[in-house]
Amino acid sequence: MDRLIEAATGYPTAVLSALLLVVLVYWLLALVGWVDFESSGIDVELQADGDPGELSTLAGYVVALGLNGVPFSVVASLLVLVAWTISCLAGEWLMPWVPTMVLQLLVGTGVLLVSVALAIFITARLIRPLRGLFVTHQAVGNASFIGQPCTILSLKVDQRSGYAQVAQRGANIQISVWTPDANRLTKGDVTRILDYDEASGRYLVEAQP
CATH class of the missing domain: 2.40.50.140 (Nucleic acid-binding proteins)
Structure with missing residues (x-):
């Protein structure tokens, strides 16, 4: 347990631990009805001061990564949770073997990037069966x-x-x-x-x- 706590509060997992705390607070607020987690999915809307080219590119990345079709809050929560889990395991089993502070920063940064990349891949597959739960149907006008x-x-x-x-x-x-x-x-x-x-x-x- 001590190693787990040390890994969760040490670099790089501490970055994701802070994000995970934000996610937990968000879902507590959603549980009491102070925020609404539901939406039609990850929708990139064109704002008056936005660049249509940049926004369409962002939307293309979202679709290409398979992160569309469910509320953004669900996607963000799964991304943070999965990345935190991977990073925490790496911090518990890998980081203690890194000898110097400089190497710990370099390896820790690599662990953070790999954790996020793997989290995107895993989250895209986790949300695939959830898309049917958030399908919206337009009423016939x-x-x-x-x-x-x-x-x-x-x-x-x-x-x-x-x-x-x-x-x-x-x-x-x-x-x-x-x-x-x-x-x-x-x-x-x-x-x-x-x-x-x-x-x-x-x-x-x-x-x-």
Whole structure:
């Protein structure tokens, strides 16, 4: 136990120990609800004062390393934990064999870099099965129906009332429709959606040619 404590508080593991302490505090705050750890993943957004080229390059590295698809807090926590574990083991079993202070600094720096590199590799594989837990689905917007065909459900469609259904993958969606030409559409007719009125929540439709 003494060797473990010495390794965790000595160079280079002390650097990662400080980061691990930050991670532990963060998750304690998340546990009590003071911070929100969830996000759609590691998203690099373009800020008003940001360089699009640099940000796109950073995003490319994130994807290339396989660190995308889960919240950044999860990725950062795993990176720190894995790197700390590797560095701590190296500090416990390797560093005591290094004789001089200068060599300890050089070897310790190498251990730190190798620990981080291995942590990236291991973390990328650890988060792979977790990506399915953080998939977000965009809701279908009303305007997305414009241009699609729909089938009339009501006996008639006029300027005041009418119902139809839009075929979607998995289930059909029923919508309110209207047309300026009364009595031209009836149940079973296939029409095309032309526009959506947000005020009334209805779609303008016309008969298919």
